[in-house]
Amino acid sequence: MSHQELKPVDTKQIQGMLSRKKGKMKRFLSYCAHCSLCAESCFLYMEHHKDPQYMPSYKAINSLGKLYRKNGKVDRKLLTEMKGIVWRNCVLCGRCYCPIGIHIPSMIAFARSILRSQDVYPQLDEVSSESWL
Amino acid sequence: MIVGERKPFDEIKEMIKSFKKVLNVGCGGCTSICMAGGQREVGLLNEELQNAFKQEGASSRVDGFTIERQCNADFFSELDEIVKEYDGLLSMACGAGVQFLADRYPQKPVFPALNTVFVGVDRDIGWFEENCRTCRECVLGETGGICPVTRCAKSLFNGPCGGTSREGKCEVSKDTPCAWFEIHKRLKEQNRLENILRLKPAREWRNQTQGTLVQEAYKKRYAK
Numbered sequence: 229m230s231h232q233e234l235k236p237v238d239t240k241q242i243q244g245m246l247s248r249k250k251g252k253m254k255r256f257l258s259y260c261a262h263c264s265l266c267a268e269s270c271f272l273y274m275e276h277h278k279d280p281q282y283m284p285s286y287k288a289i290n291s292l293g294k295l296y297r298k299n300g301k302v303d304r305k306l307l308t309e310m311k312g313i314v315w316r317n318c319v320l321c322g323r324c325y326c327p328i329g330i331h332i333p334s335m336i337a338f339a340r341s342i343l344r345s346q347d348v349y350p351q352l353d354e355v356s357s358e359s360w361l
Numbered sequence: 362m363i364v365g366e367r368k369p370f371d372e373i374k375e376m377i378k379s380f381k382k383v384l385n386v387g388c389g390g391c392t393s394i395c396m397a398g399g400q401r402e403v404g405l406l407n408e409e410l411q412n413a414f415k416q417e418g419a420s421s422r423v424d425g426f427t428i429e430r431q432c433n434a435d436f437f438s439e440l441d442e443i444v445k446e447y448d449g450l451l452s453m454a455c456g457a458g459v460q461f462l463a464d465r466y467p468q469k470p471v472f473p474a475l476n477t478v479f480v481g482v483d484r485d486i487g488w489f490e491e492n493c494r495t496c497r498e499c500v501l502g503e504t505g506g507i508c509p510v511t512r513c514a515k516s517l518f519n520g521p522c523g524g525t526s527r528e529g530k531c532e533v534s535k536d537t538p539c540a541w542f543e544i545h546k547r548l549k550e551q552n553r554l555e556n557i558l559r560l561k562p563a564r565e566w567r568n569q570t571q572g573t574l575v576q577e578a579y580k581k582r583y584a585k
Contacts, residue, residue, distance in 0.1 A: 298363070308502055320429055322433075322435070332434065333435065337429045337435070337436055337509075338439075340389065340429055341428075341429075341439055341517060344400055347400075349389075349399070349401070349427075350393075351394070351398050351401070352396055352486070
């Protein structure tokens with residue numbers, strides 16, 4: 229068991245962080261028209277045979293979107309699942325294009341920041357022979 | 362990837378010891394990947410610093426915060442409020458990130474916790490190898506994908522020199538392969554030896570000045 233699994237989740241801290249950027253981030257989340265135009269601008273989506281899990285909108289909705297929906301009341305298991313979404317499935321290259329103007333990288337970066345606050349981040353030396361990507 | 366290594370602990374401690382409140386800023390980019398300046402390394406360094414300050418009876422406090430990249434202004438917004446509380450900043454990014462941090466917060470003294478060592482590749486977990494000196498005049502197409510600037514001890518463009526051993530090692534060390542021996546071997550295999558028979562003119566060492574690059578498609582946007 230790594231140290232990332234030991235510490236209890238500080239829900240209040242997560243709620244505080246979510247609240248600070250609530251206006252902008254919730255606006256981004258609600259503006260998404262699910263048009264999927266962002267998908268083809270993501271090289272990971274294209275490289276993974278258009279696996280929907282790699283769609284930028286999917287990644288934002290299932291990380292930051294979920295954190296807002298649950299009002300920060302999440303357990304470590306869910307945070308660990310999100311770790312895969314925001315780090316393994318996204319390299320924050322910033323190339324995702326949204327015709328409405330939603331800035332997806334800032335949402336992913338914010339989700340990463342929330343995860344970091346709970347000591348959830350990639351342990352690079354724990355990645356064995358399996359490629360991180 | 363840019364590879365960095367942590368400075369000696371005493372050097373870091375000396376730099377920040379006169380400050381009461383220091384924020385150690387980690388970088389989630391290259392230095393995180395090379396396991397020198399990510400969130401984990403921020404935590405480890407801070408623990409060491411706190412212990413040392415405690416033993417010396419110093420009242421300095423070091424906190425940590427990691428942003429996704431210190432070389433991109435988009436990722437600084439969260440830091441803007443946090444840094445106000447601190448007297449000084451320690452950065453665990455590469456030299457570019459440290460300077461970007463110092464530019465962003467010009468009132469705050471900024472100190473590097475890492476030495477930026479090279480641009481390189483991951484050989485394995487925790488094992489990195491230098492492969493590029495960013496010389497701005499790439500010749501890899503002619504040298505079989507082996508960089509003479511990085512891998513030849515003399516950065517020779519018209520090698521090899523007279524110091525190559527029969528086994529193809531460099532005179533600097535018998536453990537160091539001669540780059541030009543390797544280049545010759547590879548080009549011979551590819552039947553492209555004529556590539557290195559031409560004499561190359563002396564390099565222009567433009568890398569001595571600060572570089573800026575605007576990609577062709579963006580030149581109009583930034584035209585003055």
